Amino acid sequence: MKQIQWYPGHMAKTKKEVKEKIKLVDIVLELLDARIPYSSQNPVIKELIGNKPRVILLNKADLSDPIEIDKWVSFFEAQGVKTLKINALNGMNVDKIHGTLRKVLKEKIAKEISRGRKERPIRTMILGIPNVGKSTLINRLASKKKLVAEDRPGVTKRTQYIRVGQDFELLDTPGILWPKFDSDSVAFKLAITGAIKDNILPIDEVVIFGFKFLYKNYLKQFEGRYEITVDIDNVLEIYDNIGIKRGCLLPGKKIDYDRVNELFLYDFRHQRFGRIILDKVENYV
Numbered sequence: 001m002k003q004i005q006w007y008p009g010h011m012a013k014t015k016k017e018v019k020e021k022i023k024l025v026d027i028v029l030e031l032l033d034a035r036i037p038y039s040s041q042n043p044v045i046k047e048l049i050g051n052k053p054r055v056i057l058l059n060k061a062d063l064s065d066p067i068e069i070d071k072w073v074s075f076f077e078a079q080g081v082k083t084l085k086i087n088a089l090n091g092m093n094v095d096k097i098h099g100t101l102r103k104v105l106k107e108k109i110a111k112e113i114s115r116g117r118k119e120r121p122i123r124t125m126i127l128g129i130p131n132v133g134k135s136t137l138i139n140r141l142a143s144k145k146k147l148v149a150e151d152r153p154g155v156t157k158r159t160q161y162i163r164v165g166q167d168f169e170l171l172d173t174p175g176i177l178w179p180k181f182d183s184d185s186v187a188f189k190l191a192i193t194g195a196i197k198d199n200i201l202p203i204d205e206v207v208i209f210g211f212k213f214l215y216k217n218y219l220k221q222f223e224g225r226y227e228i229t230v231d232i233d234n235v236l237e238i239y240d241n242i243g244i245k246r247g248c249l250l251p252g253k254k255i256d257y258d259r260v261n262e263l264f265l266y267d268f269r270h271q272r273f274g275r276i277i278l279d280k281v282e283n284y285v
């Protein structure tokens with residue numbers, strides 16, 4: 001798979017910037033897409049974060065399979081990483097972020113206070129691949145807040161923080177990380193959820209990946225949506241059946257395959273097959 005849009009030079013630059021920014025914060029918020037908790041990870045996240053603690057936020061939890069997403073929460077927590085399911089759009093659990101950070105940093109905060117330092121706001125930053133919801137989360141956290149600017153030694157640019165309540169500050173620009181492209185299936189999952197642009201992979205292949213995925217994992221929802229019977233060994237027939245049922249037709253009653261592609265991707269991304277998870281935790285342990 002090609003390293004789409006993310007050239008080696010670009011990655012090196014991002015790496016350097018993120019490592020610089022991380023020095024300024026107490027803890028990192030790693031934002032993942034709850035439909036693809038594995039595939040939405042950056043491949044070198046651990047190297048980027050170094051020793052800083054992190055909290056994982058599984059965003060778009062409203063779109064993901066609720067039972068499967070809870071298994072991921074348990075999985076990450078068993079590895080010692082506190083994890084919250086959130087919905088940055090409607091704010092679900094967003095108010096729990098600060099308390100979670102405090103919990104993770106409890107010892108560090110206690111140590112600072114025992115050394116006579118005044119308690120200060122917890123500083124954090126958001127990291128994540130494109131489209132995972134970084135800006136949406138920042139906007140939500142920032143809704144009733146103000147920006148705090150600060151000059152710090154060793155940092156050339158002025159760093160802006162968004163104050164969130166009394167004792168919580170967020171770096172105003174998120175770290176935008178490159179996604180994994182380490183296997184075809186990861187790339188297809190990024191494409192079908194809309195994490196990477198539609199012109200990057202051949203659209204037919206993305207759609208056929210979706211057919212196969214739904215056939216294997218959510219067959220009832222797939223067949224029910226279009227009122228068809230799916231024979232997965234006959235992809236053309238699936239196209240034809242969807243096209244006929246949904247009126248994706250060209251003059252002469254030929255099937256408009258481009259429209260079937262668009263319709264299917266739209267349905268996939270708008271929960272027309274229900275709440276779906278593409279990465280099941282048992283495949284990654």
Ligand SMILES: Nc1nc2c(ncn2[C@@H]2O[C@H](COP(=O)(O)OP(=O)(O)O)[C@@H](O)[C@H]2O)c(=O)[nH]1
Binds near residue numbers: 090128
């Ligand atoms: N359903 C749902 N959509 C979300 C959520 N968070 C963000 N989005 C949508 O995901 C898309 C990408 O969000 P954005 O904040 O721009 O992602 P960024 O590239 O990481 O900054 C937008 O269309 C958002 O409305 C969420 O929790 N649930």
Ligand SMILES: [Mg+2]
Binds near residue numbers: 136
């Ligand atoms: Mg953004």
